[in-house]
Amino acid sequence: MASEDAQDHRIARISSAIRVIPDFPKPGIMFQDITTLLLDPKAFKDTIDLFVERYKGKNISVVAGIEARGFIFGPPIALAIGAKFVPMRKPNKLPGAVISQEYALEYGTDKIEMHVGAVQAGERALVIDDLIATGGTLCAAINLLGRVFFFSLSEFGRISICFFFLFFFSFFSFSLLLVDVRKRLGPHTTNFLSVVDGRLAGCLERLAWDSERDYVLLINYLAASVSCIYLEVYVTWSLVWVCV
């Protein structure tokens, strides 16, 4: 594991490799262009390494990448930590049965889809994307993973009370995150510098989502405008068993 100093050095390099383009794709948007990071092999590798160092050996079996830029950063992280890669795609791209989730963007709305069966209840997932603007995409990805439970429940024929419980539980937790992320990040895109320096980390801390505790777990870590959420799903599944 690199020292704190070496990590800071990497983060500064990563940050400076990201180009910011004002007023793209429309006035008022400060577009964070990660294609310049990809042109710098060292900064690109440092970005991947930071995530691998943090998540290797944490029993993560799924890396879910959000289209399109999560497809750039997700696969190398998945290979390095020994996890499968699950694409979360834009609508009508996946050929099999899908579950989908709509969300609002900084500019417009969109939808992401995932193949049914790609993630099983009980798996630990790391969600990878390049940045958070409003937090809508990230929350949609979390909701999508959370809905794996609904499919598992119907397989087991355990409906009604579990369904209600899970719906309430995930709605409550994730809307808290959504509201708080939106409130704290404000209307503008925020890169890792401001987020890692406390805002999102502080928000998770305040909500008492403790990385070592046995309930729905969210660890947020952002580097170089790359965002990820580590979602521990099996605990919710355990709660279902307790409930029925």
Ligand SMILES: O=P(O)(O)OC[C@H]1O[C@H](OP(=O)(O)OP(=O)(O)O)[C@H](O)[C@@H]1O
């Ligand atoms: O936090 P949010 O407000 O949800 O915005 C962040 C998302 O927006 C961008 O993707 P975009 O939808 O532009 O798609 P692209 O990667 O295909 O260009 C970015 O890569 C994130 O996925």
Ligand SMILES: Nc1ncnc2[nH]cnc12
């Ligand atoms: N400001 C921004 N920069 C890059 N991608 C984005 N997606 C949404 N907002 C963005």
